[in-house]
Amino acid sequence: MNYKHLHYFLQVAETGSVARASEQLHLTPQTVSGQIQLLEERLGSPLFARSGRRLVLTDTGRMVLDYAKDIFALGAELEASVRERTTHGRALDFRIGVADAVPKAIAYHLVEPAFAVENVHLVCREWKLDLLLAELALHKLDLVIADAPIPSSVSVRAFSHRLGSSTLSFFATPALRERHPGDFPACLDGAPVLMPGEDSAMGQRLRAWFQSQNVRPRLVGEFDDSALIQEFGRRSAGFFAAPGVIAPGIEAQFGVRSVGVAEGVEEDFFAISVERRITHPCVVAITQAARNELFQMARKPVRATAPRRRQAA
Structure with missing residues (x-):
C-alpha cells in the first residue's frame, strides 16, 4: 500500500x-x-x-x-x-498538564518520579481538562494527569491510561468537629461542607453519595481548585473530602483530622497521552510508580472519629 x-x-x-x-x-x-x-x-x-x-x-x-x-x-x-x-547530552523536555481538579499532593506524588529520568526538564501546566486535552492534541503537551478519562464529548485522538484509585476521606478541624459531634456520616447532616465543582467527576459522586446516605449537608462553597478547598478547610469553613491515600499528609499540613471514609466512593486518576503504547521515559516512570507504589499502599480503613468530650471541672 x-x-x-x-x-x-x-x-x-x-x-x-x-x-x-x-x-x-x-x-x-x-x-x-x-x-x-x-x-x-x-x-x-x-x-x-x-x-x-x-x-x-x-x-x-x-x-x-x-x-x-x-x-x-x-x-x-x-x-x-x-x-x-537523540537527546543524550541535552535536557529532555517533558511537558505535562495537570487538571485543576486533581489534588496538589496527588499531582506531586504522580509527577515526582519523572525527575528520576536523567537530565529531564519539566514544564508543568495546570488548567481545565478540556483545554489541556486541546493542547495535547496539538502536541504542546506530552501527558495530561486527570481525575477522569477522556470525556466522550471531546474529540481528541488520545488514550487514557488508568493509574489507580483512592478511597475518599472527610476531614475537619478539631474545632469544627466539636461543633458537629456524632457518628460519621450522620455528623455531616446540616454541617457546612466544601465541595468540588458541580461539573467535576468527584463533585457528582459526592452528591450522589450524600443522597444514598440520607445526609443533607449545608453546601457553603464550591471550588474547582482542590488546594482552595483545603485552605478554607484548615480555617474551619467546612468539612471537606480528599483522597485517603494522602490522608497523613493532609492532616499534618492543614491541622485537620480524618472524620470518616465515604464508603463506596473512590477517586480515579488517569494519565492521558497520544501514545497507545507508553514509550516516553518520563511517562513510563510516572505510570510504573503510580501503579506499583502510590496506589498500592496499604489502605487501612480510616476510623470514624468523634470529638473528645470535655471533662467536668
Missing part, C-alpha cells in the same frame, strides 16, 4: 472536500482526486460518496479512516521515540 495515498485520503476525510484538502497539501485537486482513486482501486471499494457539495465516508471509508488514524499515530510515536534517543 502506498501510504502517501492514505495520507491524502485522511486529509480529504477530515476536511470533507478535495479542494480544501488540496490547499492543505499544496497540491492540485486533480492530483488529490487521482491519488484517492488509486487507493480505492487498491482496496477494491469506494471510500467516499457525494452528499451535496461535501464528500462523506462510505462504511468502508469509515473503517479505513480508523486504521489510518492509528497508523499515523504510531508514526508520530516512532518519531518521538527516535527524538528521545
Whole structure:
C-alpha cells in the first residue's frame, strides 16, 4: 500500500472536500482526486460518496479512516521515540498538564518520579481538562494527569491510561468537629461542607453519595481548585473530602483530622497521552510508580472519629 495515498485520503476525510484538502497539501485537486482513486482501486471499494457539495465516508471509508488514524499515530510515536534517543547530552523536555481538579499532593506524588529520568526538564501546566486535552492534541503537551478519562464529548485522538484509585476521606478541624459531634456520616447532616465543582467527576459522586446516605449537608462553597478547598478547610469553613491515600499528609499540613471514609466512593486518576503504547521515559516512570507504589499502599480503613468530650471541672 502506498501510504502517501492514505495520507491524502485522511486529509480529504477530515476536511470533507478535495479542494480544501488540496490547499492543505499544496497540491492540485486533480492530483488529490487521482491519488484517492488509486487507493480505492487498491482496496477494491469506494471510500467516499457525494452528499451535496461535501464528500462523506462510505462504511468502508469509515473503517479505513480508523486504521489510518492509528497508523499515523504510531508514526508520530516512532518519531518521538527516535527524538528521545537523540537527546543524550541535552535536557529532555517533558511537558505535562495537570487538571485543576486533581489534588496538589496527588499531582506531586504522580509527577515526582519523572525527575528520576536523567537530565529531564519539566514544564508543568495546570488548567481545565478540556483545554489541556486541546493542547495535547496539538502536541504542546506530552501527558495530561486527570481525575477522569477522556470525556466522550471531546474529540481528541488520545488514550487514557488508568493509574489507580483512592478511597475518599472527610476531614475537619478539631474545632469544627466539636461543633458537629456524632457518628460519621450522620455528623455531616446540616454541617457546612466544601465541595468540588458541580461539573467535576468527584463533585457528582459526592452528591450522589450524600443522597444514598440520607445526609443533607449545608453546601457553603464550591471550588474547582482542590488546594482552595483545603485552605478554607484548615480555617474551619467546612468539612471537606480528599483522597485517603494522602490522608497523613493532609492532616499534618492543614491541622485537620480524618472524620470518616465515604464508603463506596473512590477517586480515579488517569494519565492521558497520544501514545497507545507508553514509550516516553518520563511517562513510563510516572505510570510504573503510580501503579506499583502510590496506589498500592496499604489502605487501612480510616476510623470514624468523634470529638473528645470535655471533662467536668
